[in-house]
Amino acid sequence: MLNACLQSSWIIANTGEKLEVILNPFQLYTVPIQDWINTAVNLLVTHFRPFFQTIRYPFSVTLDGIEGVFITIPPLILLPILGLIIWQLAGGKIAVYSVIALIVLGFLGVWEQTMMTLSLMVTAVLFCAAIGIPVGIACASSDRVEQSVRPVLDFMQTLPLFVYLVPVVMLFGIGKVSGVIATLVVAMPPLIRLTNLGIRQVSTEVVEAAVAFGSTPRQVLWEVLLPLAMPTILTGLNQTIMAALSMSVVTSMIAVQGLGMMVLQGTGSLDVGLAAVGGLGIALIAIMLDRITQAIGQADRHTPWLNRGPIGMVCFRWIARKPKKYPV
Secondary structure, X not given: OHHHHHHHXXXXXXXXXXXXXXXXXXXXXXXXXXXXXXXXXXXXXXXHXXXXXXXXXXXXXXXXXXXXXXXXXXXXXXXXXXXXXXXXXXXXXXXXHHHHHHHHHHHOOOHHHHHHXXXXXHHHHHHHXXXXXXXXXXXXXXXXXXXXXXXXXXXXHHOOHHHHHHHHHXXXXXXXXXXXXXXXXXXXXXXXXXXXXXXXXXXXXXXXXXXXXXXXXXXXXXXXXXXXXXXXXXXXXXXXXXXXXXXXXXXXXXXXXXXXXXXXXXXXXXXXXXXXXXXHHHHHHHHHHHHHHHHHHOOOOOOOHHHOHHHHHHHHHHHHHOOOOOOO
């Protein structure tokens, strides 16, 4: 009787285990993707690190050059220069706001950190534009290229931001160059998507008319597609700038100096004032760059570029003062 009870209880237990395995088959086997990724990254670090160090060079040269200009030039000289450039690009009101915002940050004692963050943003956006716009044009020119690039962009935009830091640090080391590369990965997808979208939204009748008048494919691209798609492309550039600024605090975790480092240090030490000043600086820069890109996209295309801003004022005065010659 006892043996029968033990046997029946063993059968019940065994049946319960089998039923649990059937209902939860993930207990039998899991894909060791974590080990595969670690192995792949270690392989890259071991055998291809010199290659990735070579990739660092153009980022390092560009970033050091821009940062050197922003930090070396005294503020009283740099502020008028930036004001004139922004006035030419985006108009007088935005130039005044930008100069006032930079003056406020200077009086808050974060001028050097602001210039570091601004140089990092400018470098990242330059490389995003240099890579993202050609890729977007290629996606607009070929459906096969678009289908191949779209999953990559999905992963780039949906993976958590901190996931990029570990492989970037292992392949490129810590510091500001690694921060630019991590920012590049996060900020580039909007520009690629909107460049592709803007070109595809150009009317086919306009393209057919250009081809009918004898335009070559290169002329169609540069003289028809890109000018008509420019507002959408500039919207993508605006989104890229915002995404790059959102990475300023994240990249401070890999020793990238600037306003993001102030936010990180203030958060770590519960220093509300330090974090607030860093956050205020990032917000002012974000608003400034956002207004500049929006103004460029909404600029009056009927007015030639040389007739606007300080260049237009100088040219107008020079033409006005030039003596008129009347025929004898």
